[in-house]
Amino acid sequence: MSGRLVVLGGGAAGMSAASAARRVDPALEIVVLETSGYAAAGLCGLPYHLAGLVARPDDLLAYPPAYFRDHRGLDLRLHAEAVGLDVERRIVRYRGVDGAAELGFSSLIVAAGGFPAAVPLPGVGDRPCFTVRTLEDTVALRALVETGGVSRALVVGAGYIGLETAEALHARGVRVTVAERVDRVLPTTVDRPVAGIVEEHVRAHVELCLGTDAGMLLAERAPDVVVVCAGVRPSAGLAVAAGARTGPGGALLTDDRMRTNLPGVWAAGDCIAPHHRVLGAPAFVPLGPTANKTGRVAGTVAAGGDARFAGVIGTAVVKVFDLEVARTGLTLTEARDAGLAARATDVVSRSRAKYYPGVAPVHVRLVHEAGGRLLGAQLVGTEGAAKRVDVVAAALHAGLSVDDLADLDLSYAPPYAPVYDPVLLAAQAAQRDRVPA
Amino acid sequence: MSGRLVVLGGGAAGMSAASAARRVDPALEIVVLETSGYAAAGLCGLPYHLAGLVARPDDLLAYPPAYFRDHRGLDLRLHAEAVGLDVERRIVRYRGVDGAAELGFSSLIVAAGGFPAAVPLPGVGDRPCFTVRTLEDTVALRALVETGGVSRALVVGAGYIGLETAEALHARGVRVTVAERVDRVLPTTVDRPVAGIVEEHVRAHVELCLGTDAGMLLAERAPDVVVVCAGVRPSAGLAVAAGARTGPGGALLTDDRMRTNLPGVWAAGDCIAPHHRVLGAPAFVPLGPTANKTGRVAGTVAAGGDARFAGVIGTAVVKVFDLEVARTGLTLTEARDAGLAARATDVVSRSRAKYYPGVAPVHVRLVHEAGGRLLGAQLVGTEGAAKRVDVVAAALHAGLSVDDLADLDLSYAPPYAPVYDPVLLAAQAAQRDRVPA
Numbered sequence: 001m002s003g004r005l006v007v008l009g010g011g012a013a014g015m016s017a018a019s020a021a022r023r024v025d026p027a028l029e030i031v032v033l034e035t036s037g038y039a040a041a042g043l044c045g046l047p048y049h050l051a052g053l054v055a056r057p058d059d060l061l062a063y064p065p066a067y068f069r070d071h072r073g074l075d076l077r078l079h080a081e082a083v084g085l086d087v088e089r090r091i092v093r094y095r096g097v098d099g100a101a102e103l104g105f106s107s108l109i110v111a112a113g114g115f116p117a118a119v120p121l122p123g124v125g126d127r128p129c130f131t132v133r134t135l136e137d138t139v140a141l142r143a144l145v146e147t148g149g150v151s152r153a154l155v156v157g158a159g160y161i162g163l164e165t166a167e168a169l170h171a172r173g174v175r176v177t178v179a180e181r182v183d184r185v186l187p188t189t190v191d192r193p194v195a196g197i198v199e200e201h202v203r204a205h206v207e208l209c210l211g212t213d214a215g216m217l218l219a220e221r222a223p224d225v226v227v228v229c230a231g232v233r234p235s236a237g238l239a240v241a242a243g244a245r246t247g248p249g250g251a252l253l254t255d256d257r258m259r260t261n262l263p264g265v266w267a268a269g270d271c272i273a274p275h276h277r278v279l280g281a282p283a284f285v286p287l288g289p290t291a292n293k294t295g296r297v298a299g300t301v302a303a304g305g306d307a308r309f310a311g312v313i314g315t316a317v318v319k320v321f322d323l324e325v326a327r328t329g330l331t332l333t334e335a336r337d338a339g340l341a342a343r344a345t346d347v348v349s350r351s352r353a354k355y356y357p358g359v360a361p362v363h364v365r366l367v368h369e370a371g372g373r374l375l376g377a378q379l380v381g382t383e384g385a386a387k388r389v390d391v392v393a394a395a396l397h398a399g400l401s402v403d404d405l406a407d408l409d410l411s412y413a414p415p416y417a418p419v420y421d422p423v424l425l426a427a428q429a430a431q432r433d434r435v436p437a
Numbered sequence: 438m439s440g441r442l443v444v445l446g447g448g449a450a451g452m453s454a455a456s457a458a459r460r461v462d463p464a465l466e467i468v469v470l471e472t473s474g475y476a477a478a479g480l481c482g483l484p485y486h487l488a489g490l491v492a493r494p495d496d497l498l499a500y501p502p503a504y505f506r507d508h509r510g511l512d513l514r515l516h517a518e519a520v521g522l523d524v525e526r527r528i529v530r531y532r533g534v535d536g537a538a539e540l541g542f543s544s545l546i547v548a549a550g551g552f553p554a555a556v557p558l559p560g561v562g563d564r565p566c567f568t569v570r571t572l573e574d575t576v577a578l579r580a581l582v583e584t585g586g587v588s589r590a591l592v593v594g595a596g597y598i599g600l601e602t603a604e605a606l607h608a609r610g611v612r613v614t615v616a617e618r619v620d621r622v623l624p625t626t627v628d629r630p631v632a633g634i635v636e637e638h639v640r641a642h643v644e645l646c647l648g649t650d651a652g653m654l655l656a657e658r659a660p661d662v663v664v665v666c667a668g669v670r671p672s673a674g675l676a677v678a679a680g681a682r683t684g685p686g687g688a689l690l691t692d693d694r695m696r697t698n699l700p701g702v703w704a705a706g707d708c709i710a711p712h713h714r715v716l717g718a719p720a721f722v723p724l725g726p727t728a729n730k731t732g733r734v735a736g737t738v739a740a741g742g743d744a745r746f747a748g749v750i751g752t753a754v755v756k757v758f759d760l761e762v763a764r765t766g767l768t769l770t771e772a773r774d775a776g777l778a779a780r781a782t783d784v785v786s787r788s789r790a791k792y793y794p795g796v797a798p799v800h801v802r803l804v805h806e807a808g809g810r811l812l813g814a815q816l817v818g819t820e821g822a823a824k825r826v827d828v829v830a831a832a833l834h835a836g837l838s839v840d841d842l843a844d845l846d847l848s849y850a851p852p853y854a855p856v857y858d859p860v861l862l863a864a865q866a867a868q869r870d871r872v873p874a
Contacts, residue, residue, distance in 0.1 A: 012856070045792055045851050059792040277846075288856045289849045310844035317848035326848050355482055355496040384824070386853040390845070390860075391827045397845050398835030407747035408827070408834050409714075411754035411763055412726045414482050416823040419449070419725045423827075 002027045003106030005302055006092055008082045008238070010034025011041065012288055013269025014111035015062065016295030018074045021109075021303035028303055030073070031103060033080040033094050038135045039065050044288050046138040047161070050145070051168035057135050082112070085238040087262045107264045107302045110244075110252065111295055112235035114270035114286050119156050119230045123218045129226045132165050144225060145172050153177070154223035156214040158185040158202075160318035160325075162229035166206050167321050169227070176206040177221050181230075183211035188231075189316060191331045191344065194365055194378045201323045232286050234271040247273040249284030256308045258298035266302045268294035275311035278329045278375060278396055279338055285312055314376065315393045317386045326389035329376025329396045332367050341370045345430040349422035351384030353414035360384070364426035366392075372402045372434060377426070384422070391423050402430045439464045440543030442739055443529055445519045445675070447471025448478065449725055450706025451548035452499065453732030455511050458546075458740035465740055467510070468540060470517040470531050475572045476502050481725050483575040484598070487582070488605035494572050519549070522675045524699045544701050544739045547676045547689065548732055551669035551707035551723050556593050558663065560655045566663045569602050581662065582609050590614070591660035593651040595622040595639075597755035597762075599666035603643050604758050606664070613643040614658050618667075620648035625668075626753060628768045628781065631802055631815045638760045669723050671708040684710040686721030693745045695735035703739045705731035712748035715766045715812060715833055716775060722749055751813065752830045754823045763826035766813025766833045769804050778807050782867040786859035788821030790851035797821070801863035803829075809839045809871060814863070821859070828860050839867045 005021050007014045010032045018032050032039065040062040048054045058064065068074045077096055084093035085108075092103045116131040130141040144150055151174065155166045158180035166176045180187070184195040185202060202208050209217060218226075234251035236244065245261045247253045251273035258266045270286035274294060290312055300307040314334075317326040335342035345366050352359040362381035368374055377392035379385035395405050406427035412419050420428070442458050444451045447469045455469050469476065477499040485491045495501065505511045514533055521530035522545075529540045553568040567578040581587055588611065592603045595617035603613045617624070621632040622639060639645050646654060655663070671688035673681065682698045684690045688710035695703045707723035711731060727749055737744040752765040772779035782803045789796040799818035806812055814829035816822035832842050843864035849856050857865070 042790065042792070042851070042856070044849070044856070045790060048793060048851055053794050054792045287849065289846065289858075292856055310841075311846075313846035315846045315848045317850045317853055319850055319852045324853070328846070328848070353479065353482060355479070355491045356485060357490050386848060386850070387821070388824055388827070390825070390847045390858070391831050393847055394828050394831035394837070394845055395835070397841065398832070398837055400831070400835055404747075404834065408831055409726065409748075409750035409752045409765070410827045410830055411752045411765070411823060412481070412724065413754045413756055413823070414479070414485055415756045416754055416761070419479070419481070419729055421726075421827070 004029040004031065004104065005107050005109065006103055006105035007032045007109045007111055008092070009111035009113050009269065010039035010076060010078070011043070011111065011113045011269060011291065013113070013291040013295035014109070015040040015068065016292045017109045017111055017268055017299030017302070019072055020296040020299030022072050022074065024300055024303035024305035029075065031075040032077065033082050033092070034076065034078050035081045036134055036136055037078050039068060039076055039078065041135045042288070043133065046132045046135065047164035047168045050132065050138055050142050050165065051171045057139050060135065082238055085242045087242045087265060090264060107266070109298045109302055110239045110260070110265060110267040110271060111269045111298070112271050114232035115235050116228060117231040117233050119214060119228050121218065121226065122215050124226060127223065127226055129228065131228050132161055133232070141225070141227065145169070145174065150174050150224045152221060152223045154179060154214065154217060154221055154226045155229060156226065157229040157231065158208065158210070159229060159231060160186060160189060163202060163320045164318065165227050165229050170206050177209060177217060177223065178202070178206055179209045179212045179214040179217050181213065185210070186325065189318070190325065190327055190378045191333055191365065193346065194363065194380055197363060197380050198320055198323060198325055201321060205321050232270060234284065236271045239265065239267065247282040249273060251284045253282055257301045258294055258309060259301070266298040268298040274309060277311040277313055283312065283314070285314060287316060313393050313396050315389060317389060322382050324381055324383065324385035326379045326385050327377065328389050328393040330367055331376060331378065335367055335369070335375050340375065342367055342375055343433065345426065345433045347422070347426045347429045349425045350418050351381055352416060353418055356414040362422045364422050366402070366426045366430045368402050368430050374400060374402050374405055388423060402427055406431055441466040441468065441541065442544050442546065443540055443542040444469045444546045444548055445529070446548035446550050446706065447476035447513060447515070448480070448548065448550045448706060448728065450550070450728040450732035451546070452477040452505065453729045454546045454548055454705055454736030454739070456509055457733045457736030459509050459511065461737055461740035461742035466512070468512040469514065470519050470529070471513065471515050472518040473571055473573055474515050476505060476513055476515065478572045479725070480570065483569045483572065484601035484605045487569065487575055487579050487602065488608045494576050497572065519675055522679045524679045524702060527701060544703070546735045546739055547697070547702065547704040547708060548706045548735070549672035549708050552672050553665060554668040554670050556651060556665050556667045558655065559652050561663060564660065564663055566665065568665050569598055570669070578662070578664065582606070582611065587611050587661045589658060589660045591616060591651065591654060591658055591663045592666060593663065594666040594668065595645065595647070596666060596668060597623060597626060600639060600757045601755065602664050602666050607643050614646060614654060614660065615639070615643055616646045616649045616651040616654050618650065622647070623762065626755070627762065627764055627815045628770055628802065630783065631800065631817055634800060634817050635757055635760060635762055638758060642758050669707060671721065673708045676702065676704065684719040686710060688721045690719060694738045695731055695746060696738070703735040705735040711746060714748040714750055720749065720751070722751060724753060750830050750833050752826060754826060759819050761818055761820065761822035763816045763822050764814065765826050765830040767804055768813060768815065772804055772806070772812050777812065779804055779812055780870065782863065782870045784859070784863045784866045786862045787855050788818060789853060790855055793851040799859045801859050803839070803863045803867045805839050805867050811837060811839050811842055825860060839864055843868055
């Protein structure tokens with residue numbers, strides 16, 4: 001078909017979309033407008049750059065900009081911020097390095113990502129204030145830390161980015177206080193009993209103030225720097241102003257080919273609310289793998305190919321100091337909020353055979369429903385939790401029941417699992433703990 | 438119903454069966470006859486006892502014998518070897534510590550396990566010769582090693598027990614030669630290209646002689662000890678003599694409730710060939726998890742309860758020095774032997790994000806069929822391979838296709854996976870490499 005495809009956003013979703021579109025149509029003109037000075041930056045790696053585990057900002061790029069330009073024939077424009085969208089006339093207005101400009105398109109992919117939620121911080125004064133959402137911001141924070149001028153930091157928010165950031169600053173020798181408005185960590189990630197295990201672990205390393213207004217701590221703790229990690233909001237403004245429909249969290253709604261309700265406009269990545277297979281409804285869960293996959297589908301379809309996005313299951317994992325915290329499907333809270341007669345079953349199993357050196361506890365929570373329907377899982381442990389959750393993710397994708405889960409033929413050798421894998425033990429416990437149908 | 442249940446074999450299957458029967462029927466008399474001096478010994482842990490990683494033989498027991506007797510009300514008779522079976526009269530003859538005896542039964546579970554395959558070793562002379570199949574044998578071998586009298590060992594067989602044993606002896610400072618009759622390691626576990634990766638790794642630690650007759654090496658290497666790890670055969674003799682039907686490898690055939698064709702006789706564990714879900718036929722794959730599960734089903738049903746065994750998928754994992762080697766479903770060889778138009782797709786991915794410290798290669802081989810049917814997987818790596826195979830095991834259990842596998846929502850964080858998990862990358866490669874339908 002050819003013409004011009006414009007992609008708003010050069011992150012994981014935008015660059016996946018542009019690359020997929022190029023594979024479908026070698027003749028298509030493809031322009032990517034990216035606000036920051038980096039494209040295809042792995043945002044999930046930002047805390048590890050801050051910690052010093054990843055030496056250079058460029059290490060976080062999937063490919064350098066020149067690769068996209070020279071090898072994929074993409075017109076990648078950095079420092080180019082879209083500021084207006086006229087869907088009827090198919091025109092994008094943006095501010096680039098050479099000033100304001102207009103760009104016509106035959107098709108458009110909105111992959112503008114997310115932006116950090118703001119937190120009112122009266123009294124923050126002229127203290128340096130950062131987020132860990134862009135590479136630029138993280139590079140600046142790291143530079144400040146490396147000057148030695150940061151001995152005390154306040155991290156606002158105990159979601160997964162807040163906890164990763166606390167760990168990174170702690171690794172740099174900074175005294176860290178984490179302030180979370182609600183009375184638990186990882187409030188949107190795991191249920192309260194699982195959060196309790198994480199809290200105990202966090203407190204062994206940094207100060208954790210739950211149910212606390214961050215502003216109140218500013219005077220008391222006198223931090224040299226404030227890092228706001230209070231969640232992400234979808235960058236959907238331009239599309240919404242042009243008439244795009246939104247769902248949970250104000251994120252854009254699409255069909256399974258990533259089409260918005262606007263003609264010629266697709267959307268992908270952190271600015272959308274894709275279909276959640278367990279919930280049976282759209283959900284806003286901005287994560288890297290979904291950005292990559294939905295970007296690829298949007299680019300393929302926008303360029304005239306065919307692809308579909310199967311939806312998300314709600315899988316996520318985070319490293320919190322030495323703890324692996326993983327989840328998939330629905331938490332008990334999410335299930336009950338969705339009106340399901342759900343129950344949670346908790347077991348403490350082991351990462352290895354009980355006699356094998358290095359064996360550690362693995363906590364498994366299964367969430368299930370009347371009739372034995374499997375709804376979700378949460379796993380926590382110093383080893384053996386992170387990727388073990390994927391077994392349940394696969395089971396949820398396939399619609400397996402708790403009984404099916406207990407029947408799985410999972411790998412066993414003493415260094416890697418007990419003879420009944422923790423997932424199997426949890427499924428057996430859930431069978432005994434069945435919700436009356 | 439009550440009466441007397443006799444269980445032949447006090448291993449994982451037999452003790453699982455006896456314990457399950459007790460839960461169903463508190464009044465049932467349950468007698469377990471075990472040939473060795475140990476019950477519920479974790480045979481998979483034997484190489485780690487030999488290596489010195491597991492201090493005491495008793496550490497390998499699920500529970501001590503007194504626990505089964507006192508807390509589960511089981512009449513557990515050690516050093517009791519069944520020698521005759523009269524199914525019509527429902528009588529077992531055995532040799533116990535007090536001599537020969539008879540025992541009537543209302544129901545019988547054959548859980549006699551397996552025995553090591555013999556290898557003709559002309560010229561072995563009076564060299565000490567061991568297997569790593571019973572706790573007694575392993576304890577004796579360890580004692581010999583600890584006397585310091587073993588400087589050179591010949592391990593016969595490069596299956597997973599052979600390689601685990603080689604590693605254990607190497608850890609004890611013994612110079613080890615592994616002799617394998619066929620021209621590759623792990624001949625029944627993985628395909629040749631995957632075996633090649635393992636071979637290179639093994640050769641970095643011990644001498645490996647493939648396509649070699651072990652007898653030939655006896656004179657050349659002059660080992661102080663020979664350890665035969667040439668596979669396992671089902672201990673099905675008594676049941677076969679009584680008319681039990683057998684399948685692959687001479688193992689007993691049962692239905693999904695573990696019933697044999699003999700009235701009142703069930704079977705479980707390493708002496709049976711259970712249903713293989715991917716093969717759609719019985720298969721002899723004697724492994725710990727299957728022994729535990731089939732034992733539980735046999736005991737439950739024999740005691741009057743209801744349970745079914747869902748079948749095996751062919752999942753297994755082995756640690757070979759620092760390498761994790763995992764498989765599930767069918768290898769390409771197995772698939773082709775079964776007459777399937779199969780193809781294998783290999784990818785080399787990573788255990789973590791490319792920029793995260795400690796990242797290591799993960800080799801994934803997917804076996805698939807015309808039309809995108811998923812048949813199996815093999816994974817190898819120094820980390821991230823062992824339990825990752827379980828995702829594919831779950832997918833195979835659910836009958837997911839290669840396309841479905843590529844759609845899974847798997848966990849991502851830089852310390853644990855690339856943004857496209859190795860399993861997803863392999864599925865994408867298999868999609869491109871599809872067998873024409």
